[in-house]
Amino acid sequence: MNNDFIQILGWIATFLFSIMIIPQMVKTYRSKDTSGVSLLMFIIFLIANIIALTYALFIKQFPLIVKYIIALVTTIIYLILYAVFYQRKKKTAAAVTNGNELR
DSSP: OOHHHHHHHHHHHHHHHHHTTHHHHHHHHHHTOOTTOOHHHHHHHHHHHHHHHHHHHHHTOHHHHHHHHHHHHHHHHHHHHHHHHHHHHHHHHHHHHTTOOOO
């Protein structure tokens, strides 16, 4: 098989894997709601990407290094987004429970 074609396939897969969290980020940001999102899945995904990046660095595979760095950045951003909206939800729930609904 043509080496250029194989490289293109690798870069397409790298791009798609790298952006796969973005739709969930957008949905969470727009809805400002984290219910239905598995935090454990994102934590496992983060750990897996750290290990995979380490591996890619050892074998010096640039497309994989790029993929795992982008995946790490998007996962960390999503975890921050998750934490922010989760905390807001907890504060709102506590305020409603205490009879001091936030406005």
